Amino acid sequence: MVDPLPLVAYDTLAEQTEALYRDGYAYLPGVLTSDQVAILRDHMDTLTPISESFDKNGRPEDVGFINKHINNAFNRHAHFLQFLDRPGVIEIAEAIHGDDCHCIGMTAWMTGPGRPDQNLHTDWLPLSLPADILEDSRVRIPIFITTAHFYLDDITEALGPTNFIPGSHLSGRSPDGDTTWRGQTEKSIMCNAGDVVIFRSEVWHRGTANTSDKTRYLLQVHYAKRMITQKYPPYLNRFQFDPEILEQATPRQRRLMGDHKSSNYD
Ligand SMILES: O=C(O)CCC(=O)C(=O)O
Ligand SMILES: [Fe+2]
Numbered sequence: 001m002v003d004p005l006p007l008v009a010y011d012t013l014a015e016q017t018e019a020l021y022r023d024g025y026a027y028l029p030g031v032l033t034s035d036q037v038a039i040l041r042d043h044m045d046t047l048t049p050i051s052e053s054f055d056k057n058g059r060p061e062d063v064g065f066i067n068k069h070i071n072n073a074f075n076r077h078a079h080f081l082q083f084l085d086r087p088g089v090i091e092i093a094e095a096i097h098g099d100d101c102h103c104i105g106m107t108a109w110m111t112g113p114g115r116p117d118q119n120l121h122t123d124w125l126p127l128s129l130p131a132d133i134l135e136d137s138r139v140r141i142p143i144f145i146t147t148a149h150f151y152l153d154d155i156t157e158a159l160g161p162t163n164f165i166p167g168s169h170l171s172g173r174s175p176d177g178d179t180t181w182r183g184q185t186e187k188s189i190m191c192n193a194g195d196v197v198i199f200r201s202e203v204w205h206r207g208t209a210n211t212s213d214k215t216r217y218l219l220q221v222h223y224a225k226r227m228i229t230q231k232y233p234p235y236l237n238r239f240q241f242d243p244e245i246l247e248q249a250t251p252r253q254r255r256l257m258g259d260h261k262s263s264n265y266d
Helices: 013-022 034-046 078-083 090-097 251-256
Strands: 025-028 056-058 067-070 102-111 145-151 162-164 196-200 205-207 216-224
Touching: 013 025, 013 090, 013 196, 034 078, 034 102, 034 216, 078 102, 090 145, 090 216, 102 251
Parallel strands: none
Antiparallel strands: 025 196, 056 067, 067 102, 102 216, 145 196, 145 216, 162 205
């Protein structure tokens, strides 16, 4: 049994952004109501994977478990647009990555019973540096990518929590098989449906096995500094925004999907 990750809900934007620099993550309880969770789960159920868009459609008979992973959910139904700029989350993304930040991906992910443990990993390590440099209080490197996990279940050990190693974002490297950092072991995010955890890409983390008889529902929204590329497959001009959905997007949602002001390199 893995110990739970300390989940402290900070009230102010300044404390939440500071938590991302210091702890590597911020916990935001109750971002969605139970009704909003239920509606979002229903929408996720209606999505069908498109292999050309790199969606995954793992089924028990082929990969051993349900692994439905839909890329760019904002382009599949207008309901998903609101999760680009969910109040309480978007302010943190903009404070961390800048007012011109954008969404580099949004995945609707359903993982069924039999899903195995992932290995500890970083999602991306922008800078490889000696830890003593990153731990020096004079050094504060920018946060390039964050992911907001919208948990849509009351997480139990059996359903497969996400595990973090607190402080590991300051290691300056990926775990490469290590399971502790500075004596810290991994800790489980035991949160409730409707809660969000936003974390930076350098945190050592992993999804864990689903040993329950239920499917876990997770919406991931990936944010980044404007200079980091968006990941909207299929590539080479084959990704197309759905015009009817785009019409319903607010100016801020359009910017998050890439409608930027002209700037360097444009
Ligand atoms: O499933 C999870 O809780 C985390 C997944 C993850 O970290 C990943 O796929 O990169
Ligand atoms: Fe990950």
